[in-house]
């Protein structure tokens with residue numbers, strides 16, 4: 001049965017090859033179907049949970065509380081995803097999001113994101129990558145699409161050799177020794193979308209700037225944010241430019257009673 005899948009999926013990819021538009025109005029080439037991508041995300045997340053130890057329940061509840069508040073404000077078609085977030089025990093300050101809505105934050109990043117609002121900036125950014133279909137764009141090169149199809153069609157799946165490469169392409173590279181950062185364009189777009197989302201959920205958007213200050217003070221940035229170009233300064237400028245509209249969204253959210261309260265463990 002397995003050998004039929006690659007053939008069927010190649011046909012699917014060819015018919016679905018499409019140009020889509022990102023939340024900020026950018027044209028995108030997305031060769032994989034949503035269902036294929038979501039399945040890859042789900043498999044990669046399961047593999048990741050086998051490979052890394054989970055943090056304690058208090059940390060899980062904290063991250064879940066922040067994620068729930070943001071997911072509740074997503075457009076309906078995005079809210080339907082299988083949104084899940086897990087906190088992993090790791091010193092490495094990193095976070096990730098996979099197609100389908102599977103997210104992870106390491107305890108090392110919780111040391112840098114010091115408040116619920118700063119964590120909301122992280123989670124908003126990650127959700128921004130997902131709803132802007134960045135993984136699909138990344139995988140939509142000839143080689144990556146071939147790789148994705150061969151992994152999906154193989155019996156070893158994510159555990160095989162191609163599986164780790166594919167997990168890298170999906171945004172899990174840091175843990176698997178494959179550094180494949182999101183592009184500058186993707187990073188800036190995730191920043192903009194994330195800022196809107198956190199504000200709509202009633203988290204203070206100014207916390208995104210505080211988060212970046214903490215990262216500078218910490219002497220670096222998490223691998224997921226390590227795109228080739230935008231420096232701390234450029235990113236903070238990008239956030240500043242959107243802050244006026246984010247603040248009015250935030251005030252509206254607060255007036256509407258969206259005042260999330262997620263106690264930090």
Ligand SMILES: [Zn+2]
Nearest residue numbers: 187190224225
């Ligand atoms: Zn990012």
